[in-house]
Amino acid sequence: MALEAGAFESIHPSRFICFTIPNPSCSDSLLRVAVLDSHIQPADDSPQVGGMLVPDGREADWIFSTESGHSQLLYSSQGISRLILVGNQLKEGDCTSNIYHRPLECSLHQQGFEVWSKPLLLALSPRSLFKNGIPEIPLLNYEDNLISSVVIHRCVGCLVGEMLVEDVEIEIESENGIHHSSLKREFRRRLRFKRMPNLIQTEIHIVPETDHSCDGVSIKDVEFMLDHRVLVHPYLAPMVASLSLISENIARQIQDGFKPKALCLGVGGGALLTFLTTQLGFEVTGVENDGEVLSVAKHYFGLEADESIRVVIGDGIEFTKKIAYHKKMHNGSSFASSEHNDFDHFLDAKISPNFDVVMVDLDSRDIRNDTSSPPLEFVRRDVLLAAKSILSENGILVINVIPLSKSFYESLENHLHEVFCELHKIDVRNGENFVLIAAVSPQISPVSDHCDSFLMQLKSVIPESWINSISKI
Structure with a gap:
């Protein structure tokens, strides 16, 4: 389809156009060009335009090949009204697209991209950008820590849509003495x-089955073992650190012969559920709204439903409200079997839960509103009251928060203050996540580790710095 003359002269909120052009540096190849306008119209009619080069070998990655990926790149580029992505056009039938190895240098950079792209970026800029002369279009850098990756599974969930499982090799900072760090x-x-696609739903540590050093391994040729002893997803360890607030109560419960109970709204790959059971001895109920996600969690992330882990397929918010109502109307004592496709069947077991902790890891499905957590529906007073009602006397509600806006975060804090006795916070320090902890009763810090066996166990499996970073608000 031919582009109309003047198609790019104005910002059209949320408009996405993708097309190909000949590669000026290589006559037998094409470039893919994608133009996305922000969903917010510039208030003063002074749009900002940014150009971005797709990393070599990442052309098939959803981050760079889908509108949703482009949207998240745009929204993470503050102040940009139009994002223009330029990359090599992936050849049809390219079977190497499932495998990526980071090149030493991008081929487009080698071919003088900074020079020849300037006329292209200017031609794709809105007319109002030229009111003070020819503008400079900044080239934005996309950087992450990915060294190599291989896609090992693709599937489609009835609610979440297409998903993939991939093994990756990454570089992370490692402390190497005082004030020194290195990459490992x-x-x-x-x-x-x-x-x-820019959001990692689940991430777990894996190790080669045979003894290999990372430097000598080609990721596509290695079989890996799952390692559930450590939580590598940025906000999961802080969420678990919240248990320090009720550690004495949990320790007494364990001494009396009872397992502590957790309800996890949002399962994903099940890393949190598995960690709570294997490392901390919890009995966990997980709620996930897409059965295919649970299937992936079992086959690729080691989630095992048994007497310690029970999973329910359905909406976490609706489940919370129904189980709160069921608790109010009935008295029971035992859980149902390990997996159910229907809430009513699960509740027919006449359970009367008093969870020690409810952990919420739910995100918004609305890409146009950027990534946010929890969903707006969860912030309603009736939902928060339902969550409070299924907690024990000393229970806590723990929420992974990715604020949609400052006002959203403040509103969430206010609603929690209205319903719960105390509110605490952990800054995950990644520029994105916070963990909010709402307590049913006033929390008393433990006197010492030696008097609190559960706190000692907790500090042995997560960094103590997260425990120390909990602040009351």
Whole structure:
């Protein structure tokens, strides 16, 4: 389809156009050009335009090949009204697209991209950008720590849509003495959704089955073992650190012969559920709204439903409200079997839960509103009251928060203050996530580790710095 003359002269909120052009540096190849306008119209009619080069070998990655990926790149580029992506056009039938190895240098950079791209970026800029002369279009850099990756599974969920499981090799900073750090390589398994490809839904540590150093391993040729002893997803360890607030109560419960209970709204790959059971001895109920996600969690992330882990397929918010109502109307004592496709069947077991902790890891499905967590529906007073009602007397509600806006975050804090006795916070320090902890009763810090066996165990499996970073608000 031919582009109309003047198609790019104005910003059209949320408009996405993708086309190919001949590669000026290589006559037998094409470039893919994608133009996305922000969903917010510039208030003063002074749009900002940014150009971005797709990393070599990442052309098939959903981050760079889908509108949802482009949207998240745009929204993470503050102040940019139009984002223009330029990359090599992936050849049809290219079977190497499932495998990526980071090149030493981008081929387009070698071919003088900074020079020949300037006329292209200017031609794709809105007319109002030229009111003070010829503008400078900044070239934005996309950087992450990915060294190599291989896609090991693709599937489609009835609610989340297309998803993939990939093994990756990444570079992470490693402390090397006081005030010194170095980069080390590590293998991980990831779950990503196409609707939000820039967001890693689940990430766990994996190790080669045979003794290999990272430097000598080609990721596509190695079999890996899952390592559930450590939480590598940025906000999961802070969420678990919240248990320090009720550690004495949990320790007494364990001494009396009872397992502590957790309800996890949002399962993903199940890393949190598995960690709570294997490392901390919890009995966990997980709620996930897409059965295919649970299937992936079992086959690729080691989630095992048994007497310690029970999973329910359905909406986490609706489940919370129904189980709160069921608790109010009935008295029971035992859980149902390990997996159910229907809430009513699960509730027919006449359970009367008093969870020690409810952990919420739910995100918004609305890409146009950027990534946010929890969903707006969860912030309603009736939902928060339902969550409070299924907690024990000393229970806590723990929420992974990715604020949609400052006002959203403040509103969430206010609603939690209205319903719960105390509110605490952990800054995950990644520029994105916060963990909010709402307590049913006033929390008393433990006197010492030696008097609190559960706190000692907790500090042995997560960094103590997260525990120390909990602040009351």
